[in-house]
Structure formats: structure tokens, C-alpha cells
Amino acid sequence: MSEVAGLAVAADVRPSAAPLRRRLSFRAVFGLTVLLCMGGAAVLAPQIAPWDPARQMLMKRLRPPMWEARGLREHPLGTDHLGRDILSRILYGGRISLGVGLSAVSISCLIGVTLGLLAGFHGGRTDAFIMRVVDVFLAIPYILLAMGVVFALGPSLLNVILVMAVTRWVQFARIVRADVLSIREREFVSGARARGSRSLRLLLRHVLPNALTPIIVVATLELAFMIIYESALSFLGLGVQPPTPTWGWMLSDGRNYVATAWWLATFPGLAIMLTVLAVNLLGDWLRDTLDPRLKV
Amino acid sequence: MLSYVARRLLQSVLVLLGVSIIVFGLLHLTGDPTRLLLPLEAREEDVRQLRALLGLDDPLWVQYLRFLARAVRGDFGVSFKHQVPASTLIFQTLPATLELTAAGLGLALVVAVPAGIVAALRRNSFIDAVCSIGVLLGQAMPVYWLGLLLILVFAVKLHWLPAAGRDGLASLVLPAVALGAFSMARIARMARSGMLEVLAQDYVRTARAVGVRAFLVTYKYALKNAAIPLVTIVGLEFGVLLGGAVITETIFAWPGVGRLAVDAIFSRDYPLVQAIVAMLATLFVVINLAMDLLYTYLDPRIVLVRSRR
Secondary structure, eight states: OHHHHHHSOOOOOOOOHHHHHHHHHHHHHHHHHHHHHHHHHHHTHHHHOSSOTTOOOGGGTTOOOTTSTTOOTTOTTOBOTTOOBHHHHHHHHHHHHHHHHHHHHHHHHHHHHHHHHHHHHHOHHHHHHHHHHHHHHHHSOHHHHHHHHHHHHOOOHHHHHHHHHHHHTHHHHHHHHHHHHHHTTSHHHHHHHHTTOOHHHIIIIIIHHHTHHHHHHHHHHHHHHHHHHHHHHHHTTOSSOTTSOOHHHHHHHHHTTTTTOTHHHHHHHHHHHHHHHHHHHHHHHHHHHHOTTOOO | OHHHHHHHHHHHHHHHHHHHHHHHHHHTTTSOHHHHHSOTTOOHHHHHHHHHHHTTTSOHHHHHHHHHHHHHTTOOOBOTTTOSBHHHHHHHHHHHHHHHHHHHHHHHHHHHHHHHHHHHHTTTSHHHHHHHHHHHHHHHSOHHHHHHHHIIIIIIISOOSOSSSOOSHHHHHHHHHHHHHHHHHHHHHHHHHHHHHHHTSHHHHHHHHTTOOHHHIIIIIIHHHHHHHHHHHHHHHHHHHHHHHHHHHHHTTOOSHHHHHHHHHHTTOHHHHHHHHHHHHHHHHHHHHHHHHHHHHHOTHHHHHHHHO
8 A cells, every 4th residue: 555655646635724723622532531531530430439349239120221111220231141231241241341451551662663664774684574474374264363362372462462563563663664765765865874873773763753743543443443352352252251240241142132232242342343433533533633644 | 467466476476385384283273282282180191192193293294294295195194083094074064165255245345336326436425434433343243243233133032034054045144244243344445445446547537527417437447446455454354254154154154164173173173274274374375366367468558666676
């Protein structure tokens, strides 16, 4: 894609300034607000959750949300098949979703940026080798690879995070490489080189700071992806294991009750969608604000 | 041109070699493949027998070469659970997966391309806003949740469509919609921004200035050029869809490769897992090679730029 982007004449795709600004700020404010609420709720879950998320109250199992006929005031979003409070489980589940997502993005960013820098800066065989590895990871269905690895090594929190990071670093590597290819031709880089800067220093002091914009944008969009990825692994039974509630697990539990108790699967799904939507909005806004011509 | 094709072919072979290393490594993750292949309560005697059978006492590279030599011929060993060659199982289930993937991708293209183009032509209009919201929702909805909601509404409440299985065209609708939604959002977005970019190009402006009819400008000049980047997207999107099929097939009990793979992982049927991962990766590489070559055919400028690198 990078070659294509290079070919296209810089097209003026900016609409007139006023409506754009209004839309942008709405997107940013909405995204940030939702994200802060979700993050705050996750961090404060032990304080604000009305119930212990693992507490089973079999007398009150499968109660609908409070606005329905059999709903109970003390369980605003209802209870699941074991009589656990759904609201509390969603609040606690956010800790896993956001925590795992953030950790996985950080690690995959570290791997991808390092390899992308090396590929773009050194060029030649290093570049060719790293890009082929990128192609390999693009070709393998990552969800199957992740499932196979997690099943073999055991579904611990750390394993899940590592597997997610190792299967997704290519996005960072590709965008950083493309950027570095053009940065290394710029004058300040040859200037620094002429002054005798060593490669590592040159990379970290001069090249990396100039490639930060796409890294930030990709990291945001990848966070959205990782949240979906984590809950998909959970949904398939290979995420963080019970009794820790995760959104994916809740959905998977709710699957068997789709016909009789719609709220089991609906609310955790809404939580995932809202979070991902907020992160995506923020990422889009960052991209349009920092670098509208970025193709990610 | 020819040298580009040759280099692109060589690259694909290298990528497949890389895939084979990872697929081989999958079995050696825990250090001892017998631990993965046998149930936990297996007897010591069985472990020893399996080690001898699989040649696990040879050096790792000998094992890899043996694996590679067989894999090239499509031989990934016998599925432990089903007791038939893994490749046979794949060929039995592959048509169902391809049917689902093609339906998902087809649906995504049919909806997304016109939607993206209209949104670009009527920028900042009501239609554009509706499309933007659709794109945002489509990209934020996890496929398994969308699948469950579709089942809830169209199968459980309305009884319009079957909730599971593969039985005629009606059973294809819900899985295809669930699988295609994410791609639909991405393609619509690409189509919109691609179209906007082309519309701002000089030749479009010139055509308009000299009085070529708006209809012709849009459909003859702009559309053709906006379609080019979509070809690459479709290739990459196919990989996304194959991955998404794993989850979609699980939800809708669709008898395809994805469901076979999930089943194989949980029953420790690693030869089958290896075969499926390798086969899906190969499919992806071949399709993207084809797309890339098609791409250079559509837009010859790309070869020039690429060979100068």
C-alpha cells in the first residue's frame, strides 16, 4: 500500500473547515468521554460494583433487567444463569479487557516499532528479511495460531497477552518502516550522520521522534482491535480463565440463553462495542488531526 | 514486468517456507510434542511408542525437513480424532468455508462500494452521515456478538431464517451478514476516501471544465481509477474473512474449516491444526499473489516504482 500512497498526488480531501471542525471535536469528545468512563469504571470496579462478580445467588438466577416485569431493583442489568449480577461482572470484566488490551498493544508496539525501524533504516537484506517475516504473520490466520499456542502453553493472563502481541506487531512494523524509508533521506538525518552520530543514537534521537505520529495512531486503532481480539479468545474458551469475569466469557455464557434470556449476551456485547467505538473515534480523530494523509 | 513477476513468485515461496517453520514450531512449543498430542493421562508406554513413530528423537532440523517434504505434497499426517488424513478432512470442509467467505465478501462489496461512492459524491450530506455511522458501528461490532444478535432477532424472535447449520441458501444469510459486516465497513470507508481522492485529481477537474457530462466523469473516469486500490484491499480482506470464519462458523454451527480447526484444537488434534493453518495461509498467499499481479496489470505505474526500489 505504501507504494500506492506515494504515487497518489497529494489530494485535497479536506472539506470546508467549519463542519469538519465541529465533527472532529464531537468525535474526540465523545470518544474520550466514553473511554474515560469505561476506564474509570474498570479501575474503580471494586468500589462501585454493587455485588461480588463471582457471587452466585441461585434463588435469583436469570432475572431480567430491572425495567422488565420480573426484574429486581438491586440487579439493574439482571442476573445470569448462576444468579450473578451482570452489572458487576461487566464492571470487573472491563479490567481484563482494557488491561489486557493496553498491555498487548504496548508489547506489540515495542516489537513492531523496533523491527520497523531496523527494516526501514538499514534497508537491503535486513529489510527484505523482516518484510518477509511480516508477510508470514500476515498470511497465517492469527486467531488459529493464537488458539493453538494458548492451548499448548495454557491460558494464563501472561500467555494471552504475549500471544496477542506476537500475532499483531506487523501493523506497527509496516507503518514505521514506510515512514522511516522517507525520513532517512531527509537532511537532518544526513546532517547528524555527517556529525558522526552513531546508528543507534541517530535512530532514537532523530528518526524515531519523527515517526511518532503514525505510531500513536496505529496504537490507538490497535487497542480497539485488541479488545475485540481478547474477547474473541475468551468467547472461544481460550482467554483468561474463570472465575475472573471477562466480556468474552459472558457473551459465550449468554450464547446458550439467547432464546430465553437476551440480556446475558446483549450487555457485555454493548460494553465491547461502546469501548471499541470510543477508541476508534479517538484514533480516527488523532489521524485526521495529526496527519490526514496517513493511510492506516 | 517479467522480473517483477518472478520476484513476486520467489517472495511467495519464501513466505510459505516461513509459514511452514511456524506451523512446525506449533507442535514443538512445549518442548515435547507428545505432551500435546496425547491425553494427559497417557501411559508411559504410549508416549514412548509415539515418540518412535513420529521420529521425535532425531535432531530438530531433520524432523523439520521431513515435515516439509511431506507438507509440500499436502501430507500433514493422520488426524488423531478422525483417523483419516488431515488433508481429506480439509477438502471435505473447505467448500463450506469458501462458500461462506465468498458470500460474506460479495455482500460486503455489493453494499460497501456503492455506499462509499455515493457518500463521496454527496459529501457531508445525510447519506454520507448515515454511511459514516454504519462504518463506525460495523467496525466496532465483534462478529460473535453481531452473530448472536442476528440469531436472536431473525431466528428466535421472527423465525425468518435458520439459526444454525448449512441447509440451503436461507441458512447462508445470517452467517454471511455477520462475517461480512466488518469488511463492509472497511471497504465502504476505503471506497469513500479513494473516490474523494480521485475526484480531486486534475484530470477529473479538467474533464468537468471542458464540459464532459457529470455522469460520464463519475462513472467512466473517476470510478475506474478509484477501483484500483480496492483490488489490494479485497485480497487482504479475504485473509481477515478466513480468520473471521473461525468464529462465525462456531456460532452458526457452519460445517467449515474454521469449526473443524476449533474442534481440533480442543481435542489436541495437532496434525489437523497444523494442516489447517498451513492450508489457510497458503490460500491467502496465493490469492494475494494473484491480486498483486492483477493490480500491476490494472495500473502499470506500480511496477516502475517497485522495481526502482
